[in-house]
Amino acid sequence: MRELTYNEAALEAIAEEMRRDPKIFYMSTDALPPLLKEFGAERVRATPITEAALTGMSIGAAGPGFRPIVDWRQVTFCFVAMDQIVNQAAKIHYMFGGQVSFPILYRASVGGGGQVAAQHSQSPYSMFMNVAGLKMFLPSTPYDMKGLLKTAIRDNNPVISFESSRLMGRKGEVPEGDYTIPFGKADIKREGSDVTVVALAWLVHEALAAAEELAKEGISVEIVDPRTLVPLDADAIRRSVQKTGRLVIADEAGPTAGFSAEIAAIATEDAATFACLKGPVKRICALQVPIPYSPILERAVFPDRNRIIAGIREVLSGAKAAAA
Amino acid sequence: MRELTYNEAALEAIAEEMRRDPKIFYMSTDALPPLLKEFGAERVRATPITEAALTGMSIGAAGPGFRPIVDWRQVTFCFVAMDQIVNQAAKIHYMFGGQVSFPILYRASVGGGGQVAAQHSQSPYSMFMNVAGLKMFLPSTPYDMKGLLKTAIRDNNPVISFESSRLMGRKGEVPEGDYTIPFGKADIKREGSDVTVVALAWLVHEALAAAEELAKEGISVEIVDPRTLVPLDADAIRRSVQKTGRLVIADEAGPTAGFSAEIAAIATEDAATFACLKGPVKRICALQVPIPYSPILERAVFPDRNRIIAGIREVLSGAKAAAA
Amino acid sequence: SLSTQTLATNLPPDQQRAMLRRMLTIRRFEERASDDYVAGKIYGVVHCYIGEEAVATGVCSALGPGDRIISTHRGHGHCIAKGADLNRMMAELYGRQTGYCKGKGGSMHIADFGIGMLGANGIVAGGIAIVTGAGLAAQMEGKGGVAVSFFGDGASNAGPFHECLNIAATWKLPMLYVCENNMWAANTAAAQTHALGDVAMRAAGYGIPGVVVDGNDVVAVHQAASHAVDRARSGGGPTLIECKTYRWRAHTERRGQPDPRNQSEIDAWVRKDPIALLEHQLRQQGELDDAALKAMESDILGILEAAVAFAEASPFPTPEQASDDVFAA
Amino acid sequence: SLSTQTLATNLPPDQQRAMLRRMLTIRRFEERASDDYVAGKIYGVVHCYIGEEAVATGVCSALGPGDRIISTHRGHGHCIAKGADLNRMMAELYGRQTGYCKGKGGSMHIADFGIGMLGANGIVAGGIAIVTGAGLAAQMEGKGGVAVSFFGDGASNAGPFHECLNIAATWKLPMLYVCENNMWAANTAAAQTHALGDVAMRAAGYGIPGVVVDGNDVVAVHQAASHAVDRARSGGGPTLIECKTYRWRAHTERRGQPDPRNQSEIDAWVRKDPIALLEHQLRQQGELDDAALKAMESDILGILEAAVAFAEASPFPTPEQASDDVFAA
Ligand SMILES: Cc1ncc(C[n+]2csc(CCOP(=O)(O)OP(=O)(O)O)c2C)c(N)n1
Ligand SMILES: Cc1ncc(C[n+]2csc(CCOP(=O)(O)OP(=O)(O)O)c2C)c(N)n1
Ligand SMILES: [Mg+2]
């Protein structure tokens, strides 16, 4: 099948949807050349550097029936818009008793690895998960990107598309034409029986590499990619842990009150899953520090395949220890 | 001993510190009359409604040696300042290699129960826990409030004082004069042996009521109040769970990627604690929805002593089930 | 004033009486809401617009049903002026299922998208960007619609005001930015927080008209708004209108709160009562007499009684409904 | 221009030569940084100030060591103009322990609080409020210090600019707000995002002076800044200074990025080279000859070689140091 990069898959999904629905328009502090070329400056708007205003404007345009896309670009730029996200976009449908819907897509790249330091290397999706009223996803492949973006654009709620900056140039098979991937459905990226690794985005690929490595030693790793963060496919995660009895969570973000903590909680608060757990859960995350610039420091902060391998060994030995 | 309200204890701590250190000044969109009266308009500033500017200004005043206090008032008003909080205050010390310190206190009331609806009933401290570089606390008593605020004001970092709006008028014993409470030290608000309840703020009091109730049935509840969210006293929580073998977490915030998830994770990722766990952990939180206005809806959203009691019964029976 | 007198005579008496009725309805609605709040039948927090009725009434009387507005935390006046249903408003304050927000919003969040009222908003300046998006929508719809942002003097110092004024001016959005300068933001005087007395001066920085109007003179407000609406509909872009007015009551209806404003300032503004002014003008034109006024008053009170009755007869939401409406289907 | 010629002659030749040296140092530093970035010795992202050297140089030459400035993502020029150490700057770009930020910050986060340089900042408009706090600090310290906010035309449309201008004007803070209007924000033309061509027009809304200056004429910038500094020190409050200038290079040094600006626009500005202009003026005054210029050039290159040598000789941080400096003791 034809291959596209993660970034190309996103653009294709957006272009196909914009062709389908004239109510969709796009705002961002620089206009994306391919979209601008095809759809013109009315539907693809280069704006002042005012993410707060754009985020609010998307709400006011969505209420009357448009379907705005606001590209925050790097997630760090959306913090100036946090009031509009948390106090307005997330609450307006509920607060107004559901009288109209607000179909909005927000795009934000996340992650580090480019030596762009603390302000430009962030993975704060957990902060948004904590806010009721927002849907969000974080794809790990070009295929998932296209299918999830189309679902997001057709959803009648504010949805945040978190996109891994490490994966932008990564290629993968992407069908031509229309397909969607439902929200709230995890994808088993690799089947296994000894340990479950719940991973996001770039770490799905690191986990796959770790699994290959460990397979040589006869360790069978199952890799669950939730894909959507809200709604989260808790059942799929619990089923996998019930099967393997062991849980490792791999996330490029810091651990504290993060996605990784939520996964640990949904596994250990469920009686059936807890009963199957053979040992402690393990979080493989970034250090809980701002992201430094110098490559040596940056590498020291982020999790990778080696730390995943070490984490898997730890939960397996821990389990043995318990068994012994 | 003399009693003060939670709110009076906060004002006393601030006034005592402002008397002690002339570098401290206070900014807020309305000047607090008692502070204004004692310290004057230069040190107690009524400002335009620009929490973003105030938050940034506190950083620029702290670098050169002042010790600003910025009172965001209700936490919901700080979302307009999120860029200054997340991208500047939290990162500036690290990003600049620690060349100067930024002693700043931010104050924010949290919680619901006043039928002020979604925008004015929020408990988003977990969002801030997820950000590396910020210290924060949430006291449950007037005594803790005064001691923790003094520690915060003397700390050389940005610290957020989350203050429960439900507790503002609640009285408790507060010593006259100077004392401090160290960060990162949980307080056992009640000793017990059957189950650990980790609770925050108002829910500490609901948990105490629940414990009284259950004591009549011979159920012994230990209540751990972390008090500081960052740094978090993981050891105290783990010690308690190792003793009781059961964990319930009670939080006025929603569960998703929240404080409650973090507590579940630190308990279940620790081998020694996991080994002692007799059953699944239980989160007693608000429903993951924006907070509604009508009293019946609002009551349905928030956790209380009854839901804590039910949760405790569940983990105890669950444990029995497992034992059986 | 004579000038307004002449202005007034340019408006058909029926329209003037309709404005008087609107303003009286706002005032009586809030007097009732305040009483019922103190009586514990209305919850949370209530901000009254009393004394400022001419602003919402004058502006909204210059709008059509297809035009859209956004409000603030002090929203009852804007809702009523745009034509909101009093039953559903009162039911919302009473926290009932039949309220505009099914009891989920309360006073600070009443909205009726059906009439182009995009909502009250509890965040100062929080609505300005939202309604600017409605202005963009109107421009893209191409049906000549306009959008109006109501906001306070306090909000005028916040970033979104600046960001949106620049965007609206640059894109020539069909917008009115209506600053309700009541000289106070909660307990802080505008004089303490504004470099200049006139918020309208800010317009110059964006090359758009900035107009100062007597916000207690509904006819003057109407005229200023009408000109701005014409300009917006014809592609001329946004106008900033500053209405000088005053809040008669404390910042909120919660009793026993401090109010630092001195009585003489309050009294002076009460003497400039916008309702009394229009009433006087109508009488001078021979278009209103005691009987007609009495009839209007009792009619309004009857409608409000009915609204309260509707609210009290309406069911509270069920606990289960707390989980509804988080997401749209 | 003749007017500047006369201005120039008001400045002692030594000071003019010092400015020339500063501007040359900025340019050569960035040319080297760009090369080393392409060579992979400098990481992440680098934004060059080349073509705009007169702004930072003219403003900072009007400041004293106790005055404080804040920068943007395009920060090398401001650092050097305020007197930063080139060794520690280069070492930071090289990601070494001896860098200003111990390798934690890189190009977008160089700061030296010791010389009153409060940091480059990766968030557009992110520094404006911070340095306004430094202006408040200066006012409270009462030692006559001033604070300067450098920011771009793009940043001038963001909320913090407005919020801080109003606060500084209201509190009469000793501030200079220096807009570096290089006509572009990344790949978007200022003409597309600004209602008016002159950002300085915004000052009127706050009752403060708004000045437009030829940002490529270091002497004109210096004079405008000096007046504003005098005003600020004497309690007159803030001034907004808009410097019209241009970025010669692409938005960042990453090669192969799109640059929508047309070549003729770029060429026209390169002909207005701020360094060539001052050099010309000094020659006309008989205060600079080829030999002196050559000496200055080679001296600067020698210093930069030494800075690179210092950086390359410095150790990288250790992995363990990633956990240091999250919190102050
Ligand atoms: C961002 C934010 N900060 C603070 C508040 C608290 N607050 C509510 S109303 C108000 C005063 C608003 O003043 P103004 O904009 O003049 O409107 P008015 O109340 O005078 O109608 C304040 C400070 C808020 N709602 N939002
Ligand atoms: C809040 C925010 N949004 C977007 C960006 C991405 N960005 C970095 S520089 C830049 C352009 C800034 O233009 P201007 O302020 O004119 O400064 P210049 O680069 O021209 O010196 C943008 C959009 C950012 N850093 N911060
Ligand atoms: Mg006001």
Ligand SMILES: [Mg+2]
């Ligand atoms: Mg620019």
